[in-house]
Amino acid sequence: RKEVEQDPGPFNVPEGATVAFNCTYSNSASQSFFWYRQDCRKEPKLLMSVYSSGNEDGRFTAQLNRASQYISLLIRDSKLSDSATYLCVVKGAGRSQGNLIFGKGTKLSVKP
Amino acid sequence: ETGVTQTPRHLVMGMTNKKSLKCEQHLGHNAMYWYKQSAKKPLELMFVYNFKEQTENNSVPSRFSPECPNSSHLFLHLHTLQPEDSALYLCASSQDAGVGNYGYTFGSGTRLTVV
Numbered sequence: 001r002k003e004v005e006q007d008p009g010p011f012n013v014p015e016g017a018t019v020a021f022n023c024t025y026s027n028s029a030s031q032s033f034f035w036y037r038q039d040c041r042k043e044p045k046l047l048m049s050v051y052s053s054g055n056e057d058g059r060f061t062a063q064l065n066r067a068s069q070y071i072s073l074l075i076r077d078s079k080l081s082d083s084a085t086y087l088c089v090v091k092g093a094g095r096s097q098g099n100l101i102f103g104k105g106t107k108l109s110v111k112p
Numbered sequence: 113e114t115g116v117t118q119t120p121r122h123l124v125m126g127m128t129n130k131k132s133l134k135c136e137q138h139l140g141h142n143a144m145y146w147y148k149q150s151a152k153k154p155l156e157l158m159f160v161y162n163f164k165e166q167t168e169n170n171s172v173p174s175r176f177s178p179e180c181p182n183s184s185h186l187f188l189h190l191h192t193l194q195p196e197d198s199a200l201y202l203c204a205s206s207q208d209a210g211v212g213n214y215g216y217t218f219g220s221g222t223r224l225t226v227v
Contacts, residue, residue: 004154034215036215041223042220042221043114043202043218043219043220043221044155044202044218045114045218046215046216046217049214049215087154087155089215098160098209099145099157099160099168099209100157100215100216101157102154102155103154104152104153104154105154
């Protein structure tokens with residue numbers, strides 16, 4: 001099983017839509033979780049950390065389910081500028097402790 | 113600018129060449145990383161330096177040789193590369209390796225093509 005798994009998409013949605021991405025991770029000892037955003041041919045940028053109680057930043061909501069080893073990202077009222085690849089990231093545990101482990105990413109395309 | 117600067121932005125090199133990638137961070141971080149991003153693959157961790165000491169070498173071939181002279185600078189020396197080494201090489205930094213709930217800040221990357 002891959003350490004971090006995501007649906008690669010692409011997700012093609014109209015402006016204003018609500019879209020949700022899911023991610024699963026394999027190491028139950030993992031402690032820190034993040035969503036990064038990567039635009040085409042650019043570097044990844046931190047979008048938000050994911051906390052156990054769930055957290056919201058404007059139109060973005062992140063949730064963590066430790067029992068199911070599952071992380072989600074919800075984007076409300078999608079904008080054209082939200083088009084990017086969204087990377088699910090887990091801080092490793094055990095042999096990979098402290099290192100960030102990246103999923104392959106989910107591609108989002110928001111259309112007018 | 114993110115506070116992590118990588119040079120060059122683009123590099124084309126032959127298989128017999130020797131070149132170096134440079135990374136510099138102005139964030140006061142103590143940990144620096146090299147990642148490789150190939151098409152259709154997740155980012156792959158190559159090397160980790162924490163307080164100038166290499167703490168991880170993720171089974172990277174010896175044709176890639178990192179150097180970290182201080183906490184602000186990181187190099188990746190390249191020699192006798194193969195075409196399959198063509199990829200985006202990303203440098204990142206963080207406050208510390210292994211501790212705390214903070215992510216990494218990435219540089220813009222060097223897009224390497226081996227011919």
